[in-house]
Amino acid sequence: MFKKTLVIPALITLYIGATEAQEHKRPDNFMTAQLSEQLLNETQAFSNDRLVNAQATLLRKHYLALIEAGFSKSEALQIVVAKAGKER
Template sequence: MLKTTLVVALSLIQLTSMSDAQESNTSSNFMAAQLSEQIFNQTIAFSNEKLVKAQANLLRKHYEALIEAGFNKSEALQIIVAMASSDK
């Protein structure tokens, strides 16, 4: 998940810089640059070791709770994967 976010952020930064070279001083370029910076900063923040560990612990607790609620391991894992995928 973090690798995907980092790739997207870097791609957006690259696209923004290419776009800026073609059209400087337009409001859309300003907005694209701001969005790229925001995504880059989020990627850095989400890469924090404590946050990554906390997210992993939360997913594990959800998985265990699903099993306790009666889901089998395969079903619980599918639900966790879907939950993790929707967080992107």
């Protein structure tokens, strides 16, 4: 009888603790799902052919303008690569 009175409250405590732990995970799971959906939507939007072509054209124009301004081809490429990396 004495063991049952200790075991039952211990089980209830563990159950409550597990339930609270799951509740704390829900916001993370919700936020993770929302972020995943947002990243998927952004990826699909950035994959639009017209947008990709416009970005490529703009990068090419920057590259050519840098060469025309006196930068070497290597320097111009490094600048364009750095600029493209910052935009993402």
